[in-house]
Amino acid sequence: MIIGVTIVAFGVNFLAGDPTLVILGGEPRGMTREDIDDFRHEMGFDRPVIVQYLDWLGSAVQGDFGTSYRYRESNTAVIRDRLPNTLKLAGVSLILSLIIAIPLGVLAAIKKGTFWDRFSLVIALIGQSVPSFWLGLMLIMIVAVKFGLVPVSGTGGIEYMILPVITLTSFSIARNMRMVRSSMLEVLGEDYIRTAKSKGLKNSVVLRRHALRNALIPVVTLIGLDMGALLGGTIITETIFAWPGMGWLTLQAIQGKDLPLVQACVTLMATIFVLINLIVDFAYSVLDPRVRLS
């Protein structure tokens, strides 16, 4: 899996053909063939692709992702400055999303067909339909500019996080809520819920002990998916709110054709995602004895 990720990340180099020309921006005037070849040699692009890949991979394993063209310092250092900001943003959003989505989803399932169910459906549909960048802009316009309640952008205290977190989580709250609801509804229709009721247990016990735990198992998988969406979402959110994190950095690297930095960012984000999915798989096996024991 990780190997596949690194190949794709490395492959970014070659998507448009000759990376040398991409970096130099076509065939620049004032450079002779020889100049270009020299540059190519300097960058090591004249070696066989597989050698380049292995070389890059070898350094990457040791934490060396090369040097950024733009920042003129090591990519590792550039990223080290930005990564904590992104993790803070994504982590808070993930937790917030779960705290809000799980109770609402359960409520909607238990009160199926009532006002609460329909209310949550409307919220979910809107949450999934409003593009996050527009939501971000609207929040800035109304909450920050018009009423001046929170800062427009930048980092600092907790007040700087409020708008970015709302922007980042709106989609995942909506999706998780619907997922929890449908998972819960499915579990409530299972035979073992009937068995539990036939034992004369209190409704709250049936819900908590027999329904909720089973319903949340598939939701754990969601956390993995969510993390991917949240990391991707940081690109837009960080750009809008000028939040100095990985997302913004990546966008700038892409726009500046800073290929080594792009590679480093892509690899890092994908690796985080893969790691989170490994953790999710592990959590799955803890929660579900069928997986644990097979």
Place this chain on the structure above:
Amino acid sequence: MNKRKKKHKKHDWLRDLRENKAALVSVIVLGIIVFFAVFAPLLTTQDPNYTNLRVRLLPPVPFEGSNPEHLLGTDSVGRDVASRLIYGARISLMVGFIAVVISGLIGVALGLITGYFGGWVDDVIMRLADIQLAFPFILLMLAVLAVVGPGLWNVILVLGVTGWVAYSRIVRGCVMSLREKEFVEAARAIGASNQRIIIKHLIPNIIGPVVVIASFSVSRTIIAEASLSFLGLGVDVETATWGKMLSEGRLYISDAWWLTTLPGICLALTVLCINVFGDWLRDVVDPKSVER
């Protein structure tokens, strides 16, 4: 003999639609949007790219300082917002539909192959799907577009090619369970070829879920296209798109609210209607077979 030909009554979709008010409204709104997009040149009086610096930043009509020639106001270089919105609908819908058709075809084909035949092909393709899923979607597209350069068809192709995973996973799952069904075994027992089994027995049974995923994909693709345009990596500079209007309007967020509000409303409304319609479709098709 004639009695035999009496056609069986098909599922009454229209009745179902009439019973679900939200879905009905969204279908009507979508119809209007499509109408505007298709007949854009006939419905607009102004060229969406005509700049007129004398009328820059006019607000929409009911507000002070507006000009009835520009119903929804003008932007920072005096272009007519209404016309740009209508032409923007064209881009959004076109990108949405074409990209979804491309990814749908790729995804369904791969899903059928992996699900029906299994084996090492299945392993390889599913591993590819895993790898693609391991990448934050938008990051991947950004990286690709940065290199191949912006442009309408590049955007469509990138969105189309990257969207196959959702289809192939669902189709593969459906096919794997269908393959074990006894009616497929019965078809093999009467000597039907693989080709016949796939066309006659498998495809009709996966159409439902595929249409549902497609409807959600359209909305997701429209958002993705707008996001790309917003980040400056989408459709080329000349064309009016909702995403780019938002990105341009962003600079005037404190002076000209309509430049960010109106394209956003169009975008959100379109996506909302498609999602409501997709939700309804999923309930009608089979609530259990598809998950978002």
Place this chain on the structure above:
Amino acid sequence: MEHNEKLLEVRNLKKYFPIKKGLFKKTTGYVYAVDDISFDLHKGRTLGLVGESGCGKSTTGRAILQLQPPTAGEVLYEGENLAVLSQKQMRPNRRKMQIIFQDPYASLNPRLTVEEIVSEPIIVHKLLPKDQIEDRVAELLGLVGLDSELMNRYPHEFSGGQRQRVSIARALALNPDLIVCDEPISALDVSIQAQVLNLLIRLQKELDLTYLFIAHDLSMVHYVSDDMAVMYLGTIVEKGTSEQLYKDPMHPYTRALLSAEPKANPRLEKERHRIILKGELPSPINPPSGCRFRTRCPQAMDICKEIRPELQSIGDERMVACHLFNGSKEN
């Protein structure tokens, strides 16, 4: 005995399913679903194949039709070995043999009309010109007791019994000689079972069909079959005519199976002594050594652990695989 012609001979049939595990799909073991069985099917007769779930009876049926190609052994249809044919070479042979499945809901494609379902075999084998197909479908539906007006309907509009009739009509469309009936009535309501059973028996007489009748219910199989074979964990433990096996079961498993089956006769039920087997069916992944049945057999001996008893004749078309009857051949 007018029918003595062998239609189908099954010789040392084996079907193992590999169990694959891990990243590289390494085969870590096998499910020994069918493990070396042999029997004959005589033209115009019914052979009942009885056993509990997981004994390999359905796999046997599918292996004969090459729906699940056998791991080893021969399936001779009128002398031709089907087991060596490729799927493509097998196709023309499919006209001669058909199958009816247990689950009337899963065995019909929900997206096709009854006409499309029943006509499919005719179209695939190009048996009739287009304009005659509809009449043929009507004829087939009539044969199984369905109104031909129903042919434009979809399966979900039918009850379980009617669906099973559609399945039968589809199987008959090719005029086969052999039909494998894989638990054709066990998913149906009690009052419908008899209807379908009567239909199958009537069709056999009218069309001179040969049946392989697979079921878990001994009295049912006794009722419809001329001959019977009892399976346990992938092997045949006893074989003979239905009459013999039902009236005088010899293998301890057959005896237990017959005894475990309740009869709708309370007077008999309250009095008779029942053999209750201990324990449950062992896993076919790791079957017991020697005799497969020894772990649950009330009469197990030391030899049963070591030597797998062969199916051997004890006279008069009767065969038993049990060490208890080892000496009886000579007597």
Place this chain on the structure above:
Amino acid sequence: MSKLLEIKNLEVHFNTRDATIYAVNNVNLHVNECETLGIVGESGSGKSVTMMSILGLVPTPPGEIKKGTAFFKGTDLLSLSPRQLRKFQGNRIGMIFQDPMTSFNPVLSIGRQMIEALEWHKHVGRAEAYERAAHMLDLVGIPNASQRIREFPHQFSGGMRQRAMIAMALICEPELLIADEPTTALDVTIQAQIVELVLELQEKLKMSVVWITHDLAVVARLAERVSVMYGGKVIEQADVLDLYEHPNHPYTQGLLASLPSENRGTELKAIQGLPPILKEEPKGCTFAKRCSYAKPECFLTVPEMQDLGNNHFSCCRLGVK
């Protein structure tokens, strides 16, 4: 013999989007102390719904108990609040279900699920509850009970799981055990084990059993009295010997005749037609359409239960013999 449970005039409807299904129509039946009552019927005959509704296990909506009483030792179960009814569920009335695979919660250990009822109804401490659960598992014939109690449902085989299900239902020593097709999903040899086990436990624990099934043969083995249900009604009720030897109702006769007989080759007397799905209140006898003895009035008025003497009741006005 005194009556442990008496159901009178029970009517249950299911309100679906398209129609109202008349699932149970005016059912009367009773269970005596320490006896086994067999309820026989095909799918859709209302046999499960009847017993589930007295335990409050019919989901409402779509289900709706229109009327009726169900007296269990002097208490009308149908008039109780859910809270009061809980004192009976799993405590004085135990229930086991058809599919032992899906009827256990897959993520909790067998023991954890068994002791729930004990803790809740009898206020027994955790340690003692586990001890009693292990004892119960032992009683239903599960070897190594004290170890296996910590295992999860998927580690048990089908037959073992049904045994554990029985142990769980009996843990509070109920006066009545309702068994809803408990052997339908099992093999014959395992079915025989379970049937003998229940008979043995009934003797030991002095309880009544209601055994719901579609299989006339199983009932012949274990029931003392049998109620035959069709179209949401009890159409015949008698002692087991009497019912099998002198069936009165044409449906019962038809069912018995449609079983494969000892004599091979004789054609089975099948009941023609299909069981009804009642989308409106039944006007006449629900079986009339399939009955070869039906007279015009059978389609018009609902027949009354006839007392044929000797504890034998039949819901057929023709009194066919």
